[in-house]
Amino acid sequence: MNKNENQKFDVVVVGTGNAALCSAVAAKENGMNVLILERGPKEKRGGNSFFTDGAIRFAYQDKHALKPILSHLTSEDFAKISMPEYQEADFHQDIISVTEGKSDPELSKQLVEKSYETIQWMKQQGVAFELNENQSFDNNGVQQFWGGLPVKTYRKGIGLVEALFQKLESLGVEIRYDARAVQLETANNKVSGVIVEENGVRKEIQAKSVVLACGGFEANKEKRMKYLGKEWGEAIVRGSEFNTGDGLDMAMKAGAQPYGDWSSCHAHTTDFQAPKVGDYKKPGDIYKKSSYPLGLIVNANGERFVDEGADFRNYTYAKYGKETLRQPKQKAFQLFDEQVRPLLRAEYHLEEATCIKANSIEELAEKMGVDKNKFLETVRDYNDAVQGGEYNPAIKDGKGTKGITPPKSNWALSFQKAPFYAYPVTCGITFTFGGIQASKYSEVLDENQKPIPGLFAAGEMIGGLFYGNYPGGSGLMSGAVFGKLAGESAASYVQQFAKAISE
Ligand SMILES: Cc1cc2nc3c(=O)[nH]c(=O)nc-3n(C[C@H](O)[C@H](O)[C@H](O)COP(=O)(O)OP(=O)(O)OC[C@H]3O[C@@H](n4cnc5c(N)ncnc54)[C@H](O)[C@@H]3O)c2cc1C
Structure with a gap:
């Protein structure tokens, strides 16, 4: 092995995703000599963060709190927007409810409480933001937002990482x-x-501290099968091919503790024809299919298997991706009729979207290749179960079904108006929830819950935040909050360390 240059870095950051880049900026801002290591070539940098839709969740008082973040919008623009408040308590409650109360209280509190100041910090670093139009409906000329996720990074994940790379440059x-x-x-x-x-060639790089921000094990087939279950061997990898769990292995070898939900992950219903791993020439999260709360989902047997309208997509999509993997042929179809098709998100209208169109429900069944009789029965039972009430996709309208299992709890309209559309989907893994244990300041902890001197972690690598599910947009915010904290904590550690040596 080569002993690398004589140079000793204050902070070596591993990875070039959002968490790593935020941590490198924070460390550098705190006077550190920083080196970043990226496993991939330059044209494949940016990790999963590059592939994201850029949706980023933070707590805010009301829409006026968004003004410093969306500084390009005028007062007139804000007058045409309506959104519910999304206080820290709301964000926290969302984490608690989707993780069934299992999220580590210290980590989730830190994530929530630091979210607003961190998004402002990102803006100061040059990251631009825009309204997350996907989370809104037109309500008589007013843009009505829902679901606590009204902001995304400008030009999605591509714009996010580009801005941070520019800052580091x-x-x-x-x-x-x-x-x-x-x-x-x-x-x-x-x-x-x-x-x-x-x-x-193996080389040693000397460093006073290391920040591991190199993702989970979602791109590692063997690890997926070992920890998540055999069926996960077949899952499409929606993002970076490089997140194979190296950071987790390295940290645990150095005394870090596995922490959080190693048997679960974030997944999403993804176009059945999507590439097997993220395609760097087609980023922007174009293969996901998120409008299912407006329609129906059936498996290859023609049977429904989830409550499509249990909640807004932010709170169910991660879970429903997994359910799809458990279905025959790991396949399902999202169904919409002409009533709701105009409301579908942009990804359904892209040329990359696989779409089956038919003028009757019988023809649709034939083109989908499902059990026709079962499918017709499913649709008939569903249509018979639809209850009255006012349909409103901007709120949980309670317009549901009665007497069928699973029910559809909101946004239940009869499937009746031709033409009919079916979008074949499968499960794409986004990232794994299991990680290592870290303090709320991103210090990696040992078996006695004591910080391992000089070792910090951020992003997907930190376990304990998400269990079974997560509120959409929290991955980028977790990377930013704990990335920034990792950079700051590493800097403060190095300063103390340097002081101790000079004394
Ligand atoms: C298609 C898709 C859409 C998504 N959309 C959203 C969204 O809209 N909002 C949201 O909040 N979250 C979203 N997510 C989740 C989000 O991407 C992650 O939660 C977040 O980006 C993780 O950031 P990270 O920095 O921890 O990891 P990453 O961004 O994955 O970065 C990990 C980095 O480590 C590098 N690396 C790995 N191993 C090594 C090694 N041994 N040595 C050196 N480098 C290494 C990788 O190459 C990569 O650069 C999405 C994910 C995907 C895949």
């Missing part, structure tokens, strides 16, 4: 590509560096 931070971190080095019980593989 302006700060003169070095990034090494094709540099896979494989092992942490320690001396006197402190992290002292990282072993990196570059062009097949």
Whole structure:
């Protein structure tokens, strides 16, 4: 193994996703000499963060609190927008309810309480934001937002990582590509560096501290099958091919504790024809299919298997992706009739969207290749079960079904108006929930819950926040909050460490 250059870095950050980039900016802003290591080549940088839709969740008082973040909007623009408040208590309650109360209280509190100041900090670093139109409906000329997620990064994940790379470039931070971190080095019980593989050669890079922000194990088929279940071997990987769990292995070898929900992950119903791993030439999360609360979902047997209208898509899509994987042939169809088709999200109208169209329900069944009789029975039973009430996709309207299992709890309209549309979908894994244990300041903890000196983590690598499900848009916010904190904590550790040596 080569002993690398004599240079010793204050902070080595592993990864170039949102969490890593935020942590590198924060460390540099705090006076650190920072190096970033990226496993992929330059053209495949940015991790899962690059592939995102850019939806980012934070707590805010009311729509006026969005003004500093959406500074390009005028007062007239704001006058045409309506949205419910989304206070810290609301964000926190969303985490509690989707994780069934299992989220680590300290970590989730930190995520929520730091969310608003962190989004302002991101803006100061050059990240631009825009309204998340997907989360709104036109209500007589007023844009009505719902679901606590009214903002996304400008130009989705592409714009997010581009802005952070630009910031780091302006700060003169070095990034090494094709540099896979494989092992942490320690001396006197402190992290002292990282072993990196570059062009097949192993080198040691000396560092006073290391921030691991190199994702979960979603792109590792063996690990998926081992921890999530055999069926996960077949899942499409929606994002980076490089998140194979290296960081988790390295951290645990250095004494970190596995933490959180290792048997579950975030998944999404994804176009059946989507590429098997994220295609860097087609980012922007174009293969997901999120408008199912407006329609019906059936499996290849022609049977419904989830309550499509249990809640807004933000709170169910992660769970329903997984349910799809459990269905025959890991396949399902999202169904819409002409009444709701104009309300479908943009991804349904892209040329990449696989769509089956038919003028009758019988013809639709034939084209889908499902059990026709069963399918017709499913639709008939559903139509018979639809109850009255006022249909309103902007709120949980309570217009549901009665007497069928599973029910459709909101937004239940009869499936009756031709033409009819079916979108074949399967399950795409987004990221894994299991990680390592970290403090609320992003310090990696050992078996005694004590910080491992010099080791920090952020983003997908931190376990304990999400269990079974997560509120949409929390992944980017978690990466930003704990990424920034990891950079700051590493800087403060290095300053103390330097002081201790000089004393
Ligand atoms: C298609 C898609 C859409 C999504 N949409 C949203 C959304 O709209 N909102 C939201 O909040 N979340 C979304 N997510 C989830 C979100 O991407 C993640 O929660 C978040 O980006 C994770 O950030 P991260 O920095 O922890 O990891 P990543 O962004 O995945 O970064 C990990 C980095 O580590 C690098 N790496 C891995 N191993 C090594 C190694 N050994 N050495 C060096 N580098 C290594 C990778 O190449 C990568 O650069 C989406 C994810 C996908 C895939």
